[in-house]
Amino acid sequence: MVAMIAPTIGIDPLSLHFLAAMLPAIALGSIGVAGVGGGGTFAALIVLSTLNFPVALVGIFIAIEPIVDMARTALNVNGSMMSGVLANRILNNHTADDMPAVIDRP
Structure with missing residues (x-):
């Protein structure tokens, strides 16, 4: 979800800098939401806030x-x-x- 939101704020999701920042955030965020129903949304909120992305954009994907x-x-x-x-x-x-x-x- 983070890779889908990144282009909307002008970040190239395939850049090495973005991937280097995103992968540790996803790895750490996924530990806390493993086994939680609908955990993908919670993980996206954790990773977006960690990367200082606008969390409000998750509302588009909740549907x-x-x-x-x-x-x-x-x-x-x-x-x-x-x-x-x-x-x-x-x-x-x-x-x-x-x-x-x-x-x-x-």
Whole structure:
């Protein structure tokens, strides 16, 4: 969200100076909002205020944030499921062939 707001106040979001200032602010801000519902908006407020950007511009993005948040949640759930499947395959715990034996076990 910060990279979308930066051009509206005349800052190039691809400049090295902007990225060097933004990345530590995002890293520190994300620690405090991990696991919070709608945390993207809170993180944006933290990062914008840290970089001395106008916080009022977040109001524009609040209208579309629920849609983006749903997509972000779906991506996180998909990543969690995929990492579980990959760990299972790598560790050779159970495969699809022996699942009936696992399910039918008392």
